[in-house]
Amino acid sequence: MKTNTMVTITRQYGSGGREIADLVAKKMGVRRYDRKVVAMAAEKLGDETNFHDLIERSYNAPDNCLGNLGDYAYERVPQHNRMYIEQAKVILGIAREGSAVFLGRCADYILRDTPNTFSFFIYADNAFRQQRAKAQYVGYTLKDLDAEEKHRAQYYAYYTGRTWGDPQNYDLMINTSNLPLEAAANLILSYIEMRQNADR
Template sequence: MEKNTLVTITRQYGSGGREVADLVAKKMGVRRYDRKVVAMAAEKLGDEANFHDLIERSYNAPDNCLGNLGDYAYERVPQHNRMYIEQAKVILQVAKEDGSAVFLGRCADYILKDHPNTYSFFIYADDEFRLTRAKTHYAGHTIKDLDAEDKHREQYYAYYTGRTWGDPQNYDLMINTSKISLEAAADLIISYIELRQKNAAKA
């Protein structure tokens, strides 16, 4: 795998996408960025709020999340949410300096869409699978709870990118973790990237 490989993973709540991202990062021997992006952005902003509040605010968007800020949205976000701008800057800086990394959520697929060697994946699962994981991983949340969180992410993503969260057009590959293990999903992502890079080298 090439040294400057960037992977973005977007996941449906309860699909095991976070674990898949961890596995991909370990197999690549690189760092996974998710909440760390928030912490790094907060540090730049000089924000001393507790981390839970930072995480909550990191997904802030206006109530009427119907806007389309278009390309380079992170440069034109209204002043009320500087957190998104700083998160975008952190992601771009990491991509530039680290060479290879795995990004989970944070609109990274959009922010890095024009960056060379970026591969984007969407992890989802059937409701039965998500409900089972909710009982063991999410304090017994219901499907309604999981869907509400996804709706929040969908609105946030739509506002800042002008695109539809979960639209196949935005990703290289969509993987249903109800059908294969999380380990197999990570292996599939690695294999896909290696195949793409091998084909590109032959071109």
């Protein structure tokens, strides 16, 4: 695999996307970035807010969710959410340093013009997600997962002008309902290697 390979993973809640991102990062021998991006951005902003509250605020966007940044016009981010600007800077900075795996955080959009970046969307059917909600998300129901997902989709739409989950935004979409998570991780790596070999 080439150096400076960027992998972005967007996932439907309850699909196993977080575990897949961890597996891909481990197999690549690189770090997986998710909430760490928020912490790094907060440090730059001098924000010492409780981390749980910080995570919640990191998804702030105007309620109407109309409009988008477009072409990295970060200066047009509403003043109430400077966090997105800093997260974008952190992600771009990490990408300049070497290979990495990013989970969420609009990384697929932020890195869309970065060479050697591959974006994946992980999803699953409702029965699979409901089962994982009971086992992996204590006290959560499928309805709870869908509500959280809707909130994140609105955030994504506001800052990118794209539709979350639109196949055109990703290199590959993977349904984990009948596929072991490790097999899904291997599929991602095989896809990247195939693409990189084809470009030689």
